[in-house]
Structure formats: structure tokens, C-alpha cells
Amino acid sequence: MKLFIDTADLTQIKELASWGILDGVTTNPTLLARSGRSLQEVIDEIFHLVNGPISLEVVSEKAEEMITEAKGIVAKIPQKYRENATIKIPMTAEGLKAVKALSQQGIKTNVTLVFSANQALLAAKAGATFVSPFIGRLDDNGQEGMQIVEEIMEIFCNYDIKTEVIVASIRHPIHVIQAARLGADIATIPPEVIRKMVKHPLTDAGITSFLKDWEKVKK
Numbered sequence: 156m157k158l159f160i161d162t163a164d165l166t167q168i169k170e171l172a173s174w175g176i177l178d179g180v181t182t183n184p185t186l187l188a189r190s191g192r193s194l195q196e197v198i199d200e201i202f203h204l205v206n207g208p209i210s211l212e213v214v215s216e217k218a219e220e221m222i223t224e225a226k227g228i229v230a231k232i233p234q235k236y237r238e239n240a241t242i243k244i245p246m247t248a249e250g251l252k253a254v255k256a257l258s259q260q261g262i263k264t265n266v267t268l269v270f271s272a273n274q275a276l277l278a279a280k281a282g283a284t285f286v287s288p289f290i291g292r293l294d295d296n297g298q299e300g301m302q303i304v305e306e307i308m309e310i311f312c313n314y315d316i317k318t319e320v321i322v323a324s325i326r327h328p329i330h331v332i333q334a335a336r337l338g339a340d341i342a343t344i345p346p347e348v349i350r351k352m353v354k355h356p357l358t359d360a361g362i363t364s365f366l367k368d369w370e371k372v373k374k
């Protein structure tokens with residue numbers, strides 16, 4: 156399973172990339188705004204930090220505008236990193252048209268704001284490289300979010316669909332375990348959740364007791 160980091164915070168990306176566990180990055184306009192950096196500033200650094208798909212989102216609503224915006228984003232990325240460029244397109248009818256055109260032009264897409272298996276199926280049919288079901292937002296809305304991941308995985312497996320499933324809007328470490336058990340290709344995880352995944356109180360207690368005992372035997 157691949158793990159992406161879900162942030163535009165370059166300090167967090169740098170630190171967690173140094174753990175050797177990151178396969179890609181997802182951002183969105185909210186995460187960019189939270190980082191306090193411009194799109195260009197983030198682009199200038201992020202591709203050096205992680206060698207894997209980096210998702211950057213368009214904000215246009217019409218297909219033609221999305222396509223122009225997507226190409227503009229790709230053009231800002233240094234040539235040697237362009238194969239990692241992934242354009243996030245919202246799950247709308249206009250978005251599907253844009254995904255179709257971009258995929259025909261060899262630009263990777265990540266269809267975002269997916270809240271049902273039918274939406275994921277349509278995105279895959281249009282040629283999406285990735286689909287991002289938003290689990291936490293469904294949970295917040297009183298629906299079992301992981302249910303749609305189960306449905307998407309079953310459908311994609313039935314038809315050997317190559318579009319990869321990014322479980323997004325992750326709120327806690329159990330979401331990651333659930334996504335992995337369902338065979339999702341990728342989980343995109345906020346830095347604070349990755350930091351929780353590394354911790355266990357018995358690990359800390361074990362280190363403390365080993366260090367204490369080492370003091371007794373060391374010469």
C-alpha cells in the first residue's frame with residue numbers, strides 16, 4: 156500500500172519524507188491556504204521533497220477552463236519532475252470531460268470529492284489515474300465512509316480497472332488500517348495522523364525499561 160501525505164505544509168512534508176515512508180503528496184486549496192504559501196512556492200519545493208505523484212487542484216468549473224488551468228499548473232513544474240504532476244479535478248460532469256481530455260494528453264488526474272461508488276466508476280471510465288473517496292466527510296455526515304471504499308474496490312477488481320483508489324479525508328489511524336484491509340491502493344494521510352501511527356505506549360515503555368536495565372550491565 157502506498158502512503159501519501161495530505162498537506163501543503165513543507166516543514167511537515169520534509170520531516171515525514173525523511174522517515175522513508177512517503178510515496179506521494181496530495182494538496183487542495185484549503186491545505187494551500189493553511190500553509191500560507193502560494194501555489195508557485197509550494198511547487199518550487201514539494202517536488203524536490205517527495206519522488207511520487209504530487210496532486211495539485213484546479214479551481215475552474217468549466218471543462219475547457221479546467222484543462223487550461225491544468226496545463227498551466229504542469230507548465231510551472233520543472234521538466235524533470237513533470238511525470239509526478241497529478242491534477243486534481245472535482246467530480247462533476249465538467250470535471251469528467253476535463254479528465255477525458257487530460258488523460259488523452261498524458262496528464263495524470265486525481266478525481267476528488269468522490270462520495271459514491273458510482274462517481275468513482277464514472278471517473279475511472281473517463282480515464283482518471285486516481286480517484287479520491289472522502290471517507291471522513293462521509294463519517295461526519297452520518298454515513299459509514301469506508302463502505303464506499305469497499306464497494307469501489309469490489310467494482311474495480313471485478314473489471315480489472317486500473318484507476319488507483321486514494322482513500323482521502325482520513326481522520327485517525329483506524330481509517331488507515333481499514334483502508335489497507337480493503338486493499339485500497341493508497342491512503343493520503345494528514346501529518347498529525349501519521350505521527351499517531353508511529354506511536355505506541357508499550358514501545359515507549361519498552362525503550363525506557365531496556366535503557367534502565369542497560370545501565371545495570373554496561374561497563
Ligand code: E4P
Pocket residue numbers: 161181182183267287289291292323324325343
Ligand atoms: C485529499 O485529497 C483531500 O483533499 C483531503 O483528504 C480532504 O480532507 P478533509 O475532509 O479533512 O478536508
